[in-house]
Amino acid sequence: MNKQNILVTGGAGFIGSEVIRQLVNDPSKHVVNFDKLTYAGNLENLKSVEHQENYSFVKGDICDEELLKKVFSEHNIAKVIHLAAESHVDRSILEPLLFVKTNLIGTANLLNVAKTHWNGDFENKLFYHISTDEVYGSLDFGTDLFSETTPYDPRSPYSASKAGSDHLVRSYYHTFGLPVVISNCSNNYGPFQFPEKLIPLCINNILNNKPLPIYGKGENIRDWLYVGDHANAIITILENGEKGETYNIGGDNEWSNLELVKILCRTIDEKLDRNVGESEKLITFVKDRAGHDLRYAIDANKIKNDLGWSPQYQFEEGIKLTVDWYLDQAEWLENITSGSYKTYYQKQYG
Ligand code: NAD
Ligand code: DAU
Numbered sequence: 001m002n003k004q005n006i007l008v009t010g011g012a013g014f015i016g017s018e019v020i021r022q023l024v025n026d027p028s029k030h031v032v033n034f035d036k037l038t039y040a041g042n043l044e045n046l047k048s049v050e051h052q053e054n055y056s057f058v059k060g061d062i063c064d065e066e067l068l069k070k071v072f073s074e075h076n077i078a079k080v081i082h083l084a085a086e087s088h089v090d091r092s093i094l095e096p097l098l099f100v101k102t103n104l105i106g107t108a109n110l111l112n113v114a115k116t117h118w119n120g121d122f123e124n125k126l127f128y129h130i131s132t133d134e135v136y137g138s139l140d141f142g143t144d145l146f147s148e149t150t151p152y153d154p155r156s157p158y159s160a161s162k163a164g165s166d167h168l169v170r171s172y173y174h175t176f177g178l179p180v181v182i183s184n185c186s187n188n189y190g191p192f193q194f195p196e197k198l199i200p201l202c203i204n205n206i207l208n209n210k211p212l213p214i215y216g217k218g219e220n221i222r223d224w225l226y227v228g229d230h231a232n233a234i235i236t237i238l239e240n241g242e243k244g245e246t247y248n249i250g251g252d253n254e255w256s257n258l259e260l261v262k263i264l265c266r267t268i269d270e271k272l273d274r275n276v277g278e279s280e281k282l283i284t285f286v287k288d289r290a291g292h293d294l295r296y297a298i299d300a301n302k303i304k305n306d307l308g309w310s311p312q313y314q315f316e317e318g319i320k321l322t323v324d325w326y327l328d329q330a331e332w333l334e335n336i337t338s339g340s341y342k343t344y345y346q347k348q349y350g
Contacts, residue, residue, distance in 0.1 A: 003030040003054065004124075006238075007077045009062055009110065010084030012041035014193045015130070018231040019081060021049055030054045032075050034068075035084065036061045043344045044332060045192045050348065059345065062106035065113060072117040079126040080114055081238060082107065085165075088196055089134075089158045093290055096157035103161035104168070111172045118178075127180045128238055129169045133223070133250065134159035135184060138293035141221070145299035146184075148246045155291050173244050181241040183234065186250040186298045190227030190318065191325040195336060202261050203326045204333055206268045206279045216288035218258030221295040225251035226318035229311040236309045247307070250298025253315050258283075267323050 006023065010016040011033030023031050035041045037059055049055050056075070060067045062084050071077065085103045086092065092099045111127065118125050136146040137153030154163040172178040189199045202212050233249045241247060255263070265279035303309045313321070326333065335341040 003028060004079065005030045005032065005075045005077050006079045006081060007032050007034055007071065007075070008081045008083065009034045010041075010082070011035050011057075012037060012043050012045060013083065013087070014040075014045075014190075015188055015227055015230060016083040017042075017045035017192055018190070018227045019083070019234055020046060020055065022228075022231045022235055024049050024052050024055050027054060030075070031056070032071065032077065033057045034060055034062070034071060037342075037345055038086075040087065040194050042192070042194075042336070042341050043348060044335065044341055057349065059349070062110050063101065065109055068110060068113040069117065072113060077114075077117065078124055079128065079238065080110065081128045081130065081234065082110060083130045085162070086158070089156050090196070090289060092156055092158035092161070099157050099161040100164075103158075104164045107165035108168050111168060111178065115172060115176055115178050122177060122179050125179050126238065126243070127169065127172070127178055128234075128241070129166065129180065129182045130234065131166050131182055131184045132159065132162050133184050133186045133248065133296050133298055134293065135163040135166060136296075139295040139297060141295060145297050146248060147299045148184075148248055148302055155293060170244075179243045181237055181243060181245055181247070183237055183241075183247045183249050183303075184298075185230055185233070185248075186223035186225050186296055188227045188230050189224050190322050191329070192332075193227070195333060198257065198260070199264065199322065200326065202264050203268065203323060206265060206282060207326070209282065211284040212261055212265075212279075212282045213284055213286045214257055214261060215286060215292060217285065218261070219256050219294075220292055221254050221256050221297070222260075223250045223297045224253050224255060224260070224315065224318075225249065225311060226313035226321075229313055232312070233303060233309050236307050237303070240307050242306075247303040248298050248300055249303060249309075250300045251311050251315070252298075252300070253311075254295075254297050263319060264323070267319055271323060271327060
């Protein structure tokens with residue numbers, strides 16, 4: 001059987017690894033995971049699929065043109081799902097240029113290699129960029145939603161670098177006819193998320209009786225989506241998305257940070273038979289994030305109506321699954337805390 005060869009960049013990260021775990025279930029696809037293994041890349045996330053014959057791993061940087069050219073040729077890449085990025089807003093405040101390099105220059109490099117390799121033969125080809133709702137800026141409290149036509153208004157170095165990369169992707173569609181598609185998703189949560197992001201950070205800290213740092217008053221709102229639902233939306237768009245289009249993905253599931261952290265506290269207190277209210281005592285209000293966007297919320301009607309996607313996980317169920325996973329996978333967290341997850345590549349790939 002002639003397999004469809006798909007390059008997934010950033011496949012060792014939180015969302016990329018879920019996309020790969022879902023994609024390799026289809027034996028007609030061969031998935032090449034291309035990842036630099038920054039602090040956020042963890043090959044332990046792919047233990048369950050690493051021995052499948054339709055999965056390969058290449059350690060590499062999306063800024064490395066020669067290596068990318070080699071991978072496109074050797075694997076005859078037909079489709080790209082581009083997730084590799086620096087993804088954490090707080091880090092972008094500390095180190096903005098790294099975000100410009102990876103998210104903007106890296107994406108430009110990848111676009112160029114795809115264009116050169118496909119050389120005008122765009123049949124059954126696709127360059128799919130995974131982006132964020134943060135490109136649209138910040139909403140006030142209320143009922144306004146981000147739609148696909150909301151003007152871009154990024155406000156952090158992270159979101160500005162993602163906005164810039166979206167513009168580059170569209171420019172390759174309009175200028176060179178490169179078949180592209182973009183999706184902009186809201187906040188994801190679920191297993192395998194690096195414990196710097198709000199939900200896994202708080203789960204880890206509750207388990208270890210450490211303070212739960214809430215920026216400002218905890219009133220900022222995010223629209224949360226289970227990572228399995230995002231990966232499923234990505235595969236739906238990969239198969240059926242219209243070239244040149246943008247799709248917003250979200251969970252219709254808004255919570256303030258304070259409400260969300262209290263839900264985590266209650267869920268864990270119940271699981272561990274702690275006294276109700278025990279974990280909430282750990283909540284600590286700290287200095288606000290610089291330029292902290294107030295509210296994100298997505299109108300996902302386009303992907304629902306045009307492609308028939310909708311989220312399958314209710315929030316309560318998704319949070320329980322997530323908490324259970326972190327409780328069961330103490331070793332995964334421990335390996336990150338100790339840094340030993342960094343040695344996994346060496347062990348597996350020599
Ligand atoms: P993550 O930080 O968990 O993973 C990023 C991955 O990219 C890591 O495996 C890392 O090693 C790799 N990487 C970083 N720089 C690289 C480079 N130069 N070359 C090759 N690989 C590199 O991120 P995530 O949360 O899984 O997000 C994945 C993508 O989805 C990002 O593009 C992000 O902007 C986007 N996104 C994330 C969310 C979310 O809530 N996490 C929501 C919407 C969109
Ligand atoms: O909206 C999509 C975006 O969601 C993605 O593009 C990003 O890659 C992803 O990191 C996420 O960005 P956020 O900044 O919204 O996620 P984070 O988990 O860092 O923060 C969620 C909210 O919680 C935000 O309002 C900041 C707040 N926060 C975060 C941390 C880490 C705290 O109050 N305390 C914390 O310690």
